[in-house]
Amino acid sequence: MNTMTSRRSFLKMSGGLAGASVLPFLKTMPAAAQGSDTLVVVTGQTINSLDLHRTGTNRASYQVAVNCYDRLVSFGTKKAPGGGLSYDYEVIEPELAESWTVSEDGLTLTFKLKSNATFWDGSKVTAADVKWSFDRAVSVGGFPTVQMKAGGLMRPDQFEAVDDATFVITLDQPSKLAIPDLAVPVPFVINSTVAKANATSDDPWAMEYLHKTPAGSGAFKVARWSPGEQLVYDRNDDWVGGTLPAVKRVVVREVPSPSTRRALIERGDVQMSFDIPDKDAAELADIVDVYSTPIENCIHCLCPNMNFEPFQDADVRKAVAYAVPYEAIFQTAAYGRGAPLWGGDAEITDTAWPRKTQYYTDLDKAREHMAKSGYPDGFEVPLSISLDLASWMEPTALLIQENLAKIGIKAEIEKIPGANWRTAALVEKRLALHLENFGGWLNTPDYYFFWAYQHGHLFNSSNYMNQEVEDLVNATLHMAVDDPQYAPNIKRMFEIVLEDLPRIPLYQPALNVAANGSEGYEFWFHRQLDARPLVRS
Amino acid sequence: MAIANTYPRLRAAVSRIAQSIPVVAGVVVISFLLTRALPGDPAAYFAGAAADEASIQEVRVALGLDKPLIQQFFIYVGDLLQGDLGQSLSSGQAVAADLAKRLPASLELTLTALIVSCGLAIPLGILAATQPGSWIDHLCRVVVTAGVSLPTFFTGILLIYVFYYLLGIAPSPLGRLDFIYIEPDRITGFYLIDAAVAGDWETWFGALKQLVLPAVTLALFTLAPIARMTRAAMLTALSADFIRTAKAAGLTNRKVLYGYAFRNALLPVVTTLGMVFSFALGANVLVEKVFAWPGIGSYAVEALVVSDYAAVQGFVLAMALLFVLLNLIIDLAYTAIDPRIGFSSK
Numbered sequence: 001m002n003t004m005t006s007r008r009s010f011l012k013m014s015g016g017l018a019g020a021s022v023l024p025f026l027k028t029m030p031a032a033a034q035g036s037d038t039l040v041v042v043t044g045q046t047i048n049s050l051d052l053h054r055t056g057t058n059r060a061s062y063q064v065a066v067n068c069y070d071r072l073v074s075f076g077t078k079k080a081p082g083g084g085l086s087y088d089y090e091v092i093e094p095e096l097a098e099s100w101t102v103s104e105d106g107l108t109l110t111f112k113l114k115s116n117a118t119f120w121d122g123s124k125v126t127a128a129d130v131k132w133s134f135d136r137a138v139s140v141g142g143f144p145t146v147q148m149k150a151g152g153l154m155r156p157d158q159f160e161a162v163d164d165a166t167f168v169i170t171l172d173q174p175s176k177l178a179i180p181d182l183a184v185p186v187p188f189v190i191n192s193t194v195a196k197a198n199a200t201s202d203d204p205w206a207m208e209y210l211h212k213t214p215a216g217s218g219a220f221k222v223a224r225w226s227p228g229e230q231l232v233y234d235r236n237d238d239w240v241g242g243t244l245p246a247v248k249r250v251v252v253r254e255v256p257s258p259s260t261r262r263a264l265i266e267r268g269d270v271q272m273s274f275d276i277p278d279k280d281a282a283e284l285a286d287i288v289d290v291y292s293t294p295i296e297n298c299i300h301c302l303c304p305n306m307n308f309e310p311f312q313d314a315d316v317r318k319a320v321a322y323a324v325p326y327e328a329i330f331q332t333a334a335y336g337r338g339a340p341l342w343g344g345d346a347e348i349t350d351t352a353w354p355r356k357t358q359y360y361t362d363l364d365k366a367r368e369h370m371a372k373s374g375y376p377d378g379f380e381v382p383l384s385i386s387l388d389l390a391s392w393m394e395p396t397a398l399l400i401q402e403n404l405a406k407i408g409i410k411a412e413i414e415k416i417p418g419a420n421w422r423t424a425a426l427v428e429k430r431l432a433l434h435l436e437n438f439g440g441w442l443n444t445p446d447y448y449f450f451w452a453y454q455h456g457h458l459f460n461s462s463n464y465m466n467q468e469v470e471d472l473v474n475a476t477l478h479m480a481v482d483d484p485q486y487a488p489n490i491k492r493m494f495e496i497v498l499e500d501l502p503r504i505p506l507y508q509p510a511l512n513v514a515a516n517g518s519e520g521y522e523f524w525f526h527r528q529l530d531a532r533p534l535v536r537s
Numbered sequence: 538m539a540i541a542n543t544y545p546r547l548r549a550a551v552s553r554i555a556q557s558i559p560v561v562a563g564v565v566v567i568s569f570l571l572t573r574a575l576p577g578d579p580a581a582y583f584a585g586a587a588a589d590e591a592s593i594q595e596v597r598v599a600l601g602l603d604k605p606l607i608q609q610f611f612i613y614v615g616d617l618l619q620g621d622l623g624q625s626l627s628s629g630q631a632v633a634a635d636l637a638k639r640l641p642a643s644l645e646l647t648l649t650a651l652i653v654s655c656g657l658a659i660p661l662g663i664l665a666a667t668q669p670g671s672w673i674d675h676l677c678r679v680v681v682t683a684g685v686s687l688p689t690f691f692t693g694i695l696l697i698y699v700f701y702y703l704l705g706i707a708p709s710p711l712g713r714l715d716f717i718y719i720e721p722d723r724i725t726g727f728y729l730i731d732a733a734v735a736g737d738w739e740t741w742f743g744a745l746k747q748l749v750l751p752a753v754t755l756a757l758f759t760l761a762p763i764a765r766m767t768r769a770a771m772l773t774a775l776s777a778d779f780i781r782t783a784k785a786a787g788l789t790n791r792k793v794l795y796g797y798a799f800r801n802a803l804l805p806v807v808t809t810l811g812m813v814f815s816f817a818l819g820a821n822v823l824v825e826k827v828f829a830w831p832g833i834g835s836y837a838v839e840a841l842v843v844s845d846y847a848a849v850q851g852f853v854l855a856m857a858l859l860f861v862l863l864n865l866i867i868d869l870a871y872t873a874i875d876p877r878i879g880f881s882s883k
Binding site for chain 1: 593596710711831843
């Protein structure tokens with residue numbers, strides 16, 4: 001849908017979609033009388049594109065790929081820690097694919113498409129559409145291509161449409177990440193007939209067209225999109241990818257001010273406030289339903305950079321780890337939302353990640369390590385934070401600064417503008433001591449290690465390099481979880497990095513969502529709104 | 538005014554616009570250079586969460602940021618001459634389309650606020666000047682102090698808390714229209730005007746309801762300089778010789794006050810209005826954030842934060858053009874208010 005939709009055609013369209021009795025946007029209808037058909041969600045983020053594959057599409061826009069498009073497969077549902085539901089990484093469920101088989105050698109994945117799956121324009125979803133969409137994801141470059149690569153999907157020649165209903169993926173090596181990577185938002189299936197009709201020689205993948213006009217088979221269609229204001233979803237009644245959504249229309253309104261969002265949800269004029277600050281979550285918990293789900297495979301870390309001389313000393317890093325006031329940070333910066341990651345057992349008996357480290361706040365121990373180190377008199381170091389993430393980074397940095405001063409490390413807080421942060425912290429990796437918050441979409445420890453502990457990789461902002469970790473990650477990344485080698489390798493990885501401490505885990509953050517008059521919220525690793533399971537209550 | 542009089546004024550206006558061309562050209566160059574001097578790498582930012590070196594480079598090439606600066610500049614100017622302001626990365630839309638959508642939202646809010654604030658401030662200032670030391674003078678002082686000392690975001694949140702949260706009189710602070718209305722067909726982009734033209738009074742009232750709180754917030758903020766300036770200018774005018782002469786000649790109080798004193802006091806007030814208008818457009822940002830108003834201020838700030846070059850340049854250019862226009866209008870207003878001021882001589 002483009003932004004120029006005239007009011008008349010819009011009314012006509014919504015009337016045609018769902019009949020005159022529902023979906024009113026009835027001009028005089030009070031909000032309270034909307035009934036169970038419409039759900040209003042407020043969020044502080046802007047949706048800047050309806051096409052995830054486009055360069056410059058921001059995170060908030062990923063929800064369009066989730067709600068308006070289907071993938072071959074999806075994840076199951078489980079009860080989430082902290083209340084409510086969560087996606088289940090362990091269970092793969094069909095979405096467009098009816099069934100699939102994996103060949104003996106693990107290299108060939110064969111998918112059978114649902115025979116009754118149709119795009120919004122009524123045409124059948126075929127394997128050719130899937131192939132075109134996958135070709136697009138691996139060809140356009142940028143984030144989609146990187147994410148596809150994580151599952152071993154790199155080149156168009158790996159995808160084959162055998163017949164209308166059969167789609168085959170050929171892998172270069174067997175990987176446990178291949179099928180889960182098909183359930184992330186990136187490999188969504190586009191109506192290739194419509195897209196090709198709007199492609200040009202300069203724009204073979206119809207980036208300009210799909211940017212404003214989705215063409216999918218998903219549970220919702222975009223009825224209206226005004227960037228910076230709102231996105232309106234209307235239900236696709238012919239959806240076969242899962243259980244048909246209970247609500248007919250979902251309005252996602254952008255409200256930048258957290259105080260305004262809070263007033264709206266407390267008054268009950270909106271049914272959901274998505275991604276609220278930890279502070280509001282803590283204070284609203286008694287008034288409305290608040291879901292605070294610890295984000296899987298995500299850790300807020302303090303990162304000492306190995307390029308900074310004092311941090312090459314293992315005792316200095318340990319001193320810092322013992323000096324961090326974990327509990328105070330968790331209560332002040334996170335308002336107790338999320339999960340603590342300190343004060344655990346030194347002995348590693350399982351492969352759970354994120355996990356509690358063996359470190360805790362003990363200034364005497366920290367001083368001992370400092371005395372043993374090459375820097376008994378301390379040193380000065382800038383502690384860098386991003387202004388975009390100041391809500392948790394600023395209080396955290398202040399608390400760390402205070403305690404570091406007690407062991408002789410003089411940390412000066414350096415605030416870096418958001419636009420500069422990625423370049424400084426992740427690309428140039430030049431920040432001596434900084435806070436970092438990587439979270440992996442695919443929920444296995446090796447995937448986290450691949451990004452955050454392997455040398456030169458984006459989120460290894462500490463410039464950590466350990467040959468054994470390199471080898472262990474390479475060995476386990478595609479290894480099946482039930483391989484006898486897997487668990488010992490993973491435990492060894494944990495041991496090394498928790499001893500070496502290139503990243504000092506602080507806590508596991510939470511995604512907070514407040515609901516007042518809606519139910520069925522489900523947490524997803526992509527941290528965006530999945531409107532499909534929501535119901536009015 | 539006679540036609541003979543209108544003609545030179547038109548010619549003067551045209552020459553005024555011609556004079557502003559070098560200014561606008563300067564703004565184009567400076568805004569281009571300044572955006573490039575911003576910290577941060579848009580390619581790294583927009584490559585997304587899991588991008589590696591190679592994909593950042595791909596994005597850089599796609600955005601044309603790998604070319605030398607001078608070449609980027611000529612591409613930008615070339616596009617500009619064709620009326621193409623470029624694509625905003627953060628909103629994903631053409632900058633021209635974004636501005637066309639958001640500028641009316643800001644203008645509608647600012648103009649409404651200024652009308653409200655003039656309606657209060659000017660009478661208040663006049664009354665305070667004619668009765669210095671009276672209770673109305675004190676009231677004027679209190680209002681002015683309060684208006685200046687309360688930051689807009691605070692007033693905004695306070696008004697929402699009282700009128701929306703506690704009393705439930707105000708509508709949900711959800712931007713220009715509640716979601717149950719559909720925006721009126723676009724003619725000017727001002728919802729109040731467009732809805733009125735379409736004769737859709739329900740939408741008109743819907744838009745008005747949404748407008749009240751943010752406009753009052755902004756009006757409280759702009760009240761102070763206008764009231765202050767009106768009072769001071771009126772005091773000066775009232776103590777001038779010609780007022781004494783007029784009084785001595787036995788003219789009515791009313792005629793003296795409005796016909797002579799106020800007309801003379803209007804010049805500084807109009808000047809102040811122009812200044813207030815310009816800073817109100819900037820101060821809008823906070824009001825826009827609190828009331829989810831999709832205006833131009835929050836657009837520019839968001840673009841600036843992520844080094845969205847095209848959007849920032851487009852914003853600066855639009856503002857420059859707006860101020861050229863505003864100055865022209867103010868100058869025209871001067872000559873209308875005070876015939877002694879020759880427009881063409883400037």
